[in-house]
Amino acid sequence: MPWKRATDPGRHLAVAAAIPRSCAGSKAPPGPLRASAMSRQDEDILTDLLIIGCGAAGASCALRAAQAGLSVVVLSNAADLSESSSDHAQGGIVARPPGDTADDLARDITAAGDGLCDEAAVRLLADSVPEIVDRFLVEELQVRFNRDPEGGLDFTQEAAHSRRRIAHADDATGHAICVRLLAAVATEPRIQVMARQSAVDLITIPHHSVEPSAIYREIECLGAYVLDQQTGETRRFLAPNTVLATGGVGQLYLHTTNPRVARADGLAMAYRAGADIVNAEYVQFHPTAFYHRDADRFLISESVRGEGAVLRNKRGEEFMAAYHPMGSLAPRDIVARAIHDEMLRHGDDYVLLDLSPVSMDPKVRFPTIHATCLQYGVDITREPVPVVPAAHYFCGGVRVDAWSRTSLRRLYAAGEVSCTGLHGANRLASTSLPEAILWGQRAGEDAARRHEPLDASFADRIAVWQDEGLTEEIDPLLIIQDWMMIKSTMWNYAGLVRNAKRLHRAVADLSYLAHRVEQFYRETKLADSLIGLRNGIIAAQIVADAARRNGTSRGCHYRQD
Numbered sequence: 001m002p003w004k005r006a007t008d009p010g011r012h013l014a015v016a017a018a019i020p021r022s023c024a025g026s027k028a029p030p031g032p033l034r035a036s037a038m039s040r041q042d043e044d045i046l047t048d049l050l051i052i053g054c055g056a057a058g059a060s061c062a063l064r065a066a067q068a069g070l071s072v073v074v075l076s077n078a079a080d081l082s083e084s085s086s087d088h089a090q091g092g093i094v095a096r097p098p099g100d101t102a103d104d105l106a107r108d109i110t111a112a113g114d115g116l117c118d119e120a121a122v123r124l125l126a127d128s129v130p131e132i133v134d135r136f137l138v139e140e141l142q143v144r145f146n147r148d149p150e151g152g153l154d155f156t157q158e159a160a161h162s163r164r165r166i167a168h169a170d171d172a173t174g175h176a177i178c179v180r181l182l183a184a185v186a187t188e189p190r191i192q193v194m195a196r197q198s199a200v201d202l203i204t205i206p207h208h209s210v211e212p213s214a215i216y217r218e219i220e221c222l223g224a225y226v227l228d229q230q231t232g233e234t235r236r237f238l239a240p241n242t243v244l245a246t247g248g249v250g251q252l253y254l255h256t257t258n259p260r261v262a263r264a265d266g267l268a269m270a271y272r273a274g275a276d277i278v279n280a281e282y283v284q285f286h287p288t289a290f291y292h293r294d295a296d297r298f299l300i301s302e303s304v305r306g307e308g309a310v311l312r313n314k315r316g317e318e319f320m321a322a323y324h325p326m327g328s329l330a331p332r333d334i335v336a337r338a339i340h341d342e343m344l345r346h347g348d349d350y351v352l353l354d355l356s357p358v359s360m361d362p363k364v365r366f367p368t369i370h371a372t373c374l375q376y377g378v379d380i381t382r383e384p385v386p387v388v389p390a391a392h393y394f395c396g397g398v399r400v401d402a403w404s405r406t407s408l409r410r411l412y413a414a415g416e417v418s419c420t421g422l423h424g425a426n427r428l429a430s431t432s433l434p435e436a437i438l439w440g441q442r443a444g445e446d447a448a449r450r451h452e453p454l455d456a457s458f459a460d461r462i463a464v465w466q467d468e469g470l471t472e473e474i475d476p477l478l479i480i481q482d483w484m485m486i487k488s489t490m491w492n493y494a495g496l497v498r499n500a501k502r503l504h505r506a507v508a509d510l511s512y513l514a515h516r517v518e519q520f521y522r523e524t525k526l527a528d529s530l531i532g533l534r535n536g537i538i539a540a541q542i543v544a545d546a547a548r549r550n551g552t553s554r555g556c557h558y559r560q561d
C-alpha cells in the first residue's frame with residue numbers, strides 16, 4: 001500500500017491516549033519519519049504569519065500583525081468567509097455602561113466560571129472591555145451597534161449578568177462585527193485571505209524534519225500542510241509563526257448552535273502536534289436552540305429571555321420556577337439541564353419558549369430569529385418557539401498564556417480553540433467575542449514583536465507531502481455514518497448529564513471508531529470531509545476522556561454520579 005502522509009499520528013495518538021489529559025501528547029515521541037528525499041516544492045507558500053481560521057480571532061490577529069508590518073496569510077476551509085461561530089453569535093458583547101465597573105464584570109465572570117477561572121485572564125478581559133468595544137469596534141471598525149434614544153449604546157440583559165451591559169446589533173451582533181472585521185482585512189495589502197483551504201496537519205519539528213538529529217530539539221511549529229479543495233493538491237504553508245483560530249467543537253454533538261465548520265480541526269491538530277490541552281470536559285450547552293425536524297439547530301438568543309420570554313413545557317407549565325429562583329434567566333447550565341430533565345420526564349422532544357411577555361415587538365427586536373423561525377412556519381409574534389438545548393461553546397482548549405502562546409514554540413491559539421482560563425468551568429454569556437478579539441490581537445502583536453525570519457534553507461529540512469498512488473475516492477456514506485456515530489455517542493454519553501458508565505462506553509466506542517477512521521484516512525484520497533472526520537473523532541476522544549477522568553461536577557461538566 002502506498003504510504004500517504006508525511007506524519008504518522010496513529011502512533012502518536014495511541015501513546016497520548018494512555019497518558020494524563022493535562023499533558024496529552026506533549027511528551028509523546030514523534031511518529032516515524034516519512035520524509036521525501038526531495039524537500040522543496042514549487043507550490044510552497046511562505047509568509048511571516050500563518051493564521052488558520054477567519055472568525056473574530058483570526059481576523060483581529062491578522063489586522064494587528066499586518067499593521068505591525070508582517071505579511072499574513074489567513075486560511076478558511078469554507079467557501080464563504082462568513083461561515084464562523086463568531087459570525088453566528090447573536091446576543092451581543094459585554095460592554096461598559098455608565099455605572100458598571102471592571103470589578104463588577106470580573107465578579108460575574110468568576111461566579112459563572114464556578115471556581116475555575118484564571119484570575120489574571122479575567123482581570124485582563126474585564127479591564128480591556130472599553131478598549132475592545134469603544135475604541136476598536138466602534139471607533140476603528142465602525143460597527144453599528146443599537147443605540148438608545150440619547151445616542152449611547154443600547155444594553156440588553158443576559159443570564160448571570162448582574163446588570164444590563166450587553167451591547168448588540170439587533171440579534172445578529174457577531175455578523176455585524178465580522179462584516180466590519182473582514183472589510184478591514186480586505187483593505188490591508190499585507191493580508192492574503194484564502195478560502196477553501198483545509199489545514200491537514202501542523203508542520204512541526206521534529207515530527208516533519210528530514211534531519212534525524214531533530215528529535216533532540218524542542219517541538220516547534222513552522223506552518224501547516226494544507227489541502228486546496230479546488231485543485232486537490234496539498235501544499236506546505238511555511239511561516240515562522242502560526243496561529244490556530246479554528247473555533248470550537250459543537251459539531252461533535254447531535255444538536256449544536258455552531259456552524260458546520262466548528263468540527264474541532266484546530267484542537268485535533270494541536271493535539272497531534274503535542275500541544276497542551278486543558279479543561280476539555282467543559283462543553284457549554286445553550287438552553288434554547290430552535291427545534292424543527294427539517295432545520296439545523298439555530299440559536300434562540302438568551303437575550304430573548306433577557307427581554308422577558310419564559311420557558312414552558314408542552315403542557316404550558318412555567319417549569320423553571322421549580323428549578324431556580326431566577327426562573328428562565330437562571331445560569332445557562334441550570335436552565336439547559338432543567339429542560340433536559342423536563343423533556344425526559346414527559347417524554348417530549350422539546351419545550352416551548354413563550355415570547356408573549358416581551359414588551360418590544362419581537363419582529364423588530366429580534367429580526368433574524370423572527371425571519372428564520374418563520375421560514376419553518378413558526379411566527380414568534382404569535383406562537384411559542386419549540387426549543388431544545390444544544391452544544392454551544394467549548395470552555396476548554398489549547399492552553400495559552402496572556403499573549404496567546406501555546407506550549408509549543410511558534411504556535412499561537414486564539415478564540416474558541418484556545419483556553420485562556422477566562423471561562424473556567426462555565427462561560428458567562430457574551431464574553432467570547434471580546435475574548436476572541438483581545439487574544440487574537442495579542443497573538444498578532446506578539447508574533448510581530450518576536451518575528452525573526454527563518455533562514456533560507458529551512459524549507460529544505462521539512463518533509464514534503466506525499467500521497468502519490470492513492471486513488472481510492474471517498475464514499476460519502478462512510479463519512480455520514482461515522483459522524484452520526486460520533487454525534488450520537490457524544491450527545492448521549494458525554495453530553496449534558498454524564499456518569500461513569502456512559503463515559504466509559506463513550507471512550508470505548510470512540511476508540512474503536514478511531515481505529516477505523518485512521519485506516520480510512522490512510523487509504524483514501526484526501527478531501528476536506530475526510531480531514532474533518534479524522535479531526536472530529538480525535539477531538540471527541542479528547543472531550544470524552546477528559547469528562548471520564550473528572551469525577552467532580554463543576555460548571556457545565558455535570559456528573560450525575
Ligand code: SIN
Nearest residue numbers: 090091301302429430
Ligand atoms: C446568546 O445570544 O444567547 C448567546 C450569547 C453567548 O453565548 O455569548
